[in-house]
Amino acid sequence: MRPQQLIPSIGRRCRPRLPIVLSPQRRNNSYTVSVDEPSDARPADPPAPRARSAPTPVPDEPTVEEPSLGKSDILLGTEEQALATPGLTFADGHGLRGPTGKGRQTRRMNLYQAIRDALGTALATNPKAIVYGEDVAFGGVFRCTMGLTEEFEQGIAGFGIGYASVGGCAIAEIQFGDYLVNEAAKLHYGSGGAYPLNGGSLTVRAPIMSVGHGGLYHSQSPEGFFLGAAGLKVVIPRSPIQAKGMILAAIRDPNPVIVFEPKILSRPDAVRAIQLLSNPPPSLAALLPAKLRPPNPAPSIQLIDLRTINPLPAAAVSEAVKKTGRVVIVHEAGKQGGVGNDLAGEIGRRAFEYLEAPIGLHAGAFDF
Amino acid sequence: MATSRAFLTATRPRRTATLPARITARSLITGPPPSVPPIHGTHETPTSTPLPSPNPLPAFHIPSAPVPHARQEDGKPLYVSGSQAERQARAGRMSSPLRRGTHESWWTPEMGFFNAVAKTIPTFRVLDEEGHLVRGAHIPEISKEEAIRMYHIMTLVPIVDNVLYQSQRQGRISFYMQCAGEEAATVGSAAAMLPNDEMYGQYREQAALLYRGFPLKDMMAQCFGNVEDEGTKGRMMPVHYNAPDLGFHQITSPLATQMPQAAGAAYAIKLDENRQGDCVICYFGDGAASEGDFHAALGMNSVLGGPCIWFCRNNGFAISTPIIDQYAGDGIASRGPGYGLDTIRVDGNDALGVLSAVREARRRAVEGKKGVLVEAMTYRVGHHSTSDDSSKYRPMEEVQEWTVVDNPLYRFRAFLVARGWWSEAEEAALLKKNKSEVLKTFSRAEKLPKPKLGEMFNDVWAVQKGEEMPSVISEQRAELGRLLKKYGDVWAPWRKERKRFVEEGEDVMDCDGRGA
Ligand SMILES: Cc1ncc(C[n+]2csc(CCOP(=O)(O)OP(=O)(O)O)c2C)c(N)n1
Numbered sequence: 001m002r003p004q005q006l007i008p009s010i011g012r013r014c015r016p017r018l019p020i021v022l023s024p025q026r027r028n029n030s031y032t033v034s035v036d037e038p039s040d041a042r043p044a045d046p047p048a049p050r051a052r053s054a055p056t057p058v059p060d061e062p063t064v065e066e067p068s069l070g071k072s073d074i075l076l077g078t079e080e081q082a083l084a085t086p087g088l089t090f091a092d093g094h095g096l097r098g099p100t101g102k103g104r105q106t107r108r109m110n111l112y113q114a115i116r117d118a119l120g121t122a123l124a125t126n127p128k129a130i131v132y133g134e135d136v137a138f139g140g141v142f143r144c145t146m147g148l149t150e151e152f153e154q155g156i157a158g159f160g161i162g163y164a165s166v167g168g169c170a171i172a173e174i175q176f177g178d179y180l181v182n183e184a185a186k187l188h189y190g191s192g193g194a195y196p197l198n199g200g201s202l203t204v205r206a207p208i209m210s211v212g213h214g215g216l217y218h219s220q221s222p223e224g225f226f227l228g229a230a231g232l233k234v235v236i237p238r239s240p241i242q243a244k245g246m247i248l249a250a251i252r253d254p255n256p257v258i259v260f261e262p263k264i265l266s267r268p269d270a271v272r273a274i275q276l277l278s279n280p281p282p283s284l285a286a287l288l289p290a291k292l293r294p295p296n297p298a299p300s301i302q303l304i305d306l307r308t309i310n311p312l313p314a315a316a317v318s319e320a321v322k323k324t325g326r327v328v329i330v331h332e333a334g335k336q337g338g339v340g341n342d343l344a345g346e347i348g349r350r351a352f353e354y355l356e357a358p359i360g361l362h363a364g365a366f367d368f
Numbered sequence: 369m370a371t372s373r374a375f376l377t378a379t380r381p382r383r384t385a386t387l388p389a390r391i392t393a394r395s396l397i398t399g400p401p402p403s404v405p406p407i408h409g410t411h412e413t414p415t416s417t418p419l420p421s422p423n424p425l426p427a428f429h430i431p432s433a434p435v436p437h438a439r440q441e442d443g444k445p446l447y448v449s450g451s452q453a454e455r456q457a458r459a460g461r462m463s464s465p466l467r468r469g470t471h472e473s474w475w476t477p478e479m480g481f482f483n484a485v486a487k488t489i490p491t492f493r494v495l496d497e498e499g500h501l502v503r504g505a506h507i508p509e510i511s512k513e514e515a516i517r518m519y520h521i522m523t524l525v526p527i528v529d530n531v532l533y534q535s536q537r538q539g540r541i542s543f544y545m546q547c548a549g550e551e552a553a554t555v556g557s558a559a560a561m562l563p564n565d566e567m568y569g570q571y572r573e574q575a576a577l578l579y580r581g582f583p584l585k586d587m588m589a590q591c592f593g594n595v596e597d598e599g600t601k602g603r604m605m606p607v608h609y610n611a612p613d614l615g616f617h618q619i620t621s622p623l624a625t626q627m628p629q630a631a632g633a634a635y636a637i638k639l640d641e642n643r644q645g646d647c648v649i650c651y652f653g654d655g656a657a658s659e660g661d662f663h664a665a666l667g668m669n670s671v672l673g674g675p676c677i678w679f680c681r682n683n684g685f686a687i688s689t690p691i692i693d694q695y696a697g698d699g700i701a702s703r704g705p706g707y708g709l710d711t712i713r714v715d716g717n718d719a720l721g722v723l724s725a726v727r728e729a730r731r732r733a734v735e736g737k738k739g740v741l742v743e744a745m746t747y748r749v750g751h752h753s754t755s756d757d758s759s760k761y762r763p764m765e766e767v768q769e770w771t772v773v774d775n776p777l778y779r780f781r782a783f784l785v786a787r788g789w790w791s792e793a794e795e796a797a798l799l800k801k802n803k804s805e806v807l808k809t810f811s812r813a814e815k816l817p818k819p820k821l822g823e824m825f826n827d828v829w830a831v832q833k834g835e836e837m838p839s840v841i842s843e844q845r846a847e848l849g850r851l852l853k854k855y856g857d858v859w860a861p862w863r864k865e866r867k868r869f870v871e872e873g874e875d876v877m878d879c880d881g882r883g884a
């Protein structure tokens with residue numbers, strides 16, 4: 001007896017349908033069956049097996065290696081210097097002055113504007129790119145954005161892994177996911193380097209850290225959890241311009257990359273506030289309590305802007321510490337189990353004989 | 369009641385008045401707001417147009433005549449399904465179905481609770497336990513070659529399983545999982561797929577992999593993790609196969625993680641104009657269907673689309689948990705309609721029935737660019753894995769009974785014989801050939817060395833052209849090289865272990881020996 005059709009939502013049954021018997025001749029004619037008519041005929045003429053690597057147009061390879069470390073002096077003279085991003089490279093190979101030598105056209109953006117700009121670039125240059133996540137709705141500007149509800153949170157990372165596995169470029173936004181540690185990070189290693197197929201990439205964006213009114217649940221700094229996930233890259237941009245560059249670099253990277261976006265950078269004046277703190281103009285410096293005034297002459301302080309925390313560039317940081325003999329690590333996350341202690345351990349192991357003072361760790365640092 | 373309300377209104381306002389109005393604005397849970405958020409405390413967060421609040425009440429109105437009770441005196445329901453009244457209700461008089469969150473519903477004055485969409489979901493089959501054609505059933509289009517290829521794999525898998533299972537018992541490989549009892553479900557479904565389709569397995573689908581043409585040699589190489597293990601380079605536990613050229617994705621240990629991945633792959637196929645006509649099949653167990661990922665995957669696939677066959681191997685157990693402790697509803701199939709998926713339950717021990725059902729499922733999936741759920745009812749004859757002893761939780765007579773009364777191989781063979789496609793002599797020859805081939809590949813694989821020791825450090829992160837291996841990896845590699853230089857010849861366990869690898873670890877000793 002043939003199965004009866006179940007009409008799911010109202011629990012009725014249709015009349016059983018007669019089986020359709022397809023003779024070989026009929027199969028060769030252009031025979032179409034409606035979706036509702038069951039058919040157990042073999043699909044006509046299976047296509048020849050195809051080589052399985054996605055013909056994805058891979059975006060231009062970056063001409064210079066993307067930097068993971070930037071170095072600058074902490075006390076800067078001008079706003080331009082403070083806003084400059086050391087180590088920033090442009091895909092066209094020209095520096096900050098651009099191909100004309102007269103500078104580049106720039107726009108002032110906050111973090112999310114910069115990210116949106118980067119996503120726009122990714123979507124415009126790669127037809128296999130999709131941007132998705134919980135409640136992502138960019139409007140009709142980009143062809144491939146879609147809105148998902150919160151219910152799917154658990155599936156988002158896995159969905160992206162599958163999308164990337166067959167050669168797509170998945171850019172997800174999530175709140176969290178242990179998938180990243182257990183599946184995404186291990187796919188390349190476990191498959192002997194075979195997956196994701198050519199052109200496939202997974203980028204996950206997640207906002208972290210506090211912004212002032214986040215309370216318990218929207219102020220956490222979970223980046224430390226991901227330090228142990230070999231195979232995963234974890235980056236944290238410090239400024240909108242870094243965010244744009246790092247998102248694009250992440251999308252072009254075959255490794256799964258998590259881009260943690262400090263929520264504080266979404267404030268339009270965040271960058272200026274940082275600059276103010278690091279470079280009080282003379283008039284303001286006079287107003288500062290003596291304790292906060294920069295000593296004269298100012299000590300030489302080197303600021304290391306750690307952008308990639310997994311893999312942790314411990315060797316490079318240790319080399320820098322060997323020159324100064326002292327180091328203070330500052331981050332917003334708590335002390336225990338965070339990047340700071342991990343880094344302190346590495347520095348202690350590698351540069352012990354160069355240290356002139358205990359390694360300082362200023363954790364839970366949040367100034368706004 | 370009245371007093372408490374008065375109390376509330378009298379005391380509350382002072383508190384709420386101090387609360388800034390922006391608390392009610394968009395919360396951070398949903399990610400970045402659509403435009404620049406303001407500096408804390410200076411101005412309001414811009415959101416969408418404010419909703420009317422409170423919802424305006426319609427003008428008060430006393431109906432002039434009592435509402436007519438449509439045919440209530442007959443005791444008949446307001447709308448009989450399929451009736452004119454129901455059609456009218458659906459066509460216009462009811463509020464928009466989408467607004468109600470359902471596609472087909474109608475108003476009813478009867479308060480009816482239900483716990484199933486149909487009384488019991490029937491199980492489709494073509495052949496019965498004896499291998500006879502079920503009355504009214506229709507044999508799917510199948511050639512002699514196809515049928516014999518299916519039978520070939522169905523009889524090959526038990527031999528492979530037996531040899532590898534025993535070898536684990538003897539300590540020659542570390543772990544193994546058998547397919548026993550599920551040969552028809554796995555081979556029947558694999559036979560319904562096409563070469564360019566993508567396949568996501570759980571871990572018990574080696575029969576599908578073999579059917580797609582995975583060489584025995586590669587299977588053994590993976591289980592031994594030897595130098596020929598191209599797929600996982602000796603890094604994975606046995607049975608964690610992958611075959612990108614056959615569209616067989618990496619098996620991983622965490623349960624049900626293949627499911628959202630299959631939804632993602634199906635969506636990629638839906639978007640890719642070069643891949644129209646291809647399909648994804650995703651295998652999962654009855655236990656895996658209790659994971660949240662099952663629901664996430666079906667939810668995403670049903671909403672976003674993408675051709676995908678969700679193939680549940682309902683084999684009665686998730687390790688020691690019988691299905692009676694796994695779900696209280698009507699199996700896994702009953703969940704398909706919840707996601708709006710075309711769904712079928714099929715006798716998983718009937719290879720022809722599975723072939724037929726999955727072919728039709730594939731056609732629906734491809735034509736509709738959507739998911740289709742297939743629940744194959746079967747029985748796990750073997751232990752869950754080599755780490756399990758199933759006699760602790762099920763009577764061995766039950767297992768015995770399944771292999772005798774409902775044997776998938778027997779059933780399919782009866783069909784072949786009835787067709788005149790198979791004879792006893794051919795069977796004896798096939799079994800002999802299979803056995804000698806398996807044993808030959810097995811002993812060859814066992815003798816092969818392991819890959820180069822340095823392979824363990826590659827591919828942790830993909831390294832692009834011009835990039836260096838991350839220092840966290842290169843330093844560990846150098847450290848191992850340094851230790852090997854120092855102790856590799858003098859410490860007996862290492863001296864012995866080194867011999868098992870190609871180049872005996874020399875490849876990692878290329879460093880200056882300093883390490884971190
Ligand atoms: C997330 C997760 N939880 C638990 C396990 C342990 N585990 C491995 S197999 C298995 C049973 C799965 O049963 P089922 O899905 O029915 O597949 P079957 O073994 O019957 O083929 C369990 C619980 C796991 N691997 N991953």
Ligand SMILES: [Mg+2]
Nearest residue numbers: 653654685686
């Ligand atoms: Mg099971």
